[in-house]
Amino acid sequence: MxxxxxxxxxxxxxxxxxxxxxxxxxxQSRAKLQAEFDDLLAQLTAEFHRLNETHLNGKYKxxxxxFSTRKTFGGYYQKKRHRIVLxxxxxxxxxxxxxxxxxxxxxxxxxxxxxNRDFWELAAQLGTTRKYAANPIVxxxxxxxxxxxxxxxxxxxxxxxxxxxxASCARCDxxxxxxxxxxxxxxxx
Numbered sequence: 001m002x003x004x005x006x007x008x009x010x011x012x013x014x015x016x017x018x019x020x021x022x023x024x025x026x027x028q029s030r031a032k033l034q035a036e037f038d039d040l041l042a043q044l045t046a047e048f049h050r051l052n053e054t055h056l057n058g059k060y061k062x063x064x065x066x067f068s069t070r071k072t073f074g075g076y077y078q079k080k081r082h083r084i085v086l087x088x089x090x091x092x093x094x095x096x097x098x099x100x101x102x103x104x105x106x107x108x109x110x111x112x113x114x115x116n117r118d119f120w121e122l123a124a125q126l127g128t129t130r131k132y133a134a135n136p137i138v139x140x141x142x143x144x145x146x147x148x149x150x151x152x153x154x155x156x157x158x159x160x161x162x163x164x165x166x167a168s169c170a171r172c173d174x175x176x177x178x179x180x181x182x183x184x185x186x187x188x189x
Contacts, residue, residue, distance in 0.1 A: 047104075051107055065084050065103075067088040077109040101129050146186070147160050147161070153180055
């Protein structure tokens with residue numbers, strides 16, 4: 001007996017899975033990242049305009065909003081440049097809610113620079129949920145090497161990141177003097 005042929009079924013709602021597909025190129029990844037970045041800036045600009053209209057009576061000009069990949073803190077406001085700088089690393093690690101909380105905190109600094117009572121009252125009105133954001137971002141850098149030298153006469157300690165060749169204690173003599181030549185006592189490489 002001949003068995004009926006089985007027909008293949010396709011689910012067109014799901015995209016086909018291609019296990020052999022190459023990973024997205026750097027250009028595609030960069031474009032996706034740029035689109036996410038632009039979307040974040042648009043949302044933060046819209047949030048500033050909303051806060052300005054509802055809580056600040058429209059008095060303030062929109063600051064320049066920037067993300068920094070070098071910063072390891074949540075953000076800061078620069079009065080002279082009228083800009084708010086937020087940490088991209090904090091956004092990646094803590095998400096949108098934390099970034100929005102930090103942004104509102106920095107908007108409050110536009111009106112009140114110091115962290116005084118007026119500042120915290122305005123920050124609460126703007127919707128800042130906490131005084132301080134999530135725990136500080138963990139520094140992922142390895143500890144730097146440190147060389148510790150001691151003066152043989154006064155016992156003073158000198159810490160340096162680079163190894164010294166010929167150096168003497170400046171407390172004992174302002175000019176180089178071999179009598180006060182520093183001795184290496186600790187090498188943390």
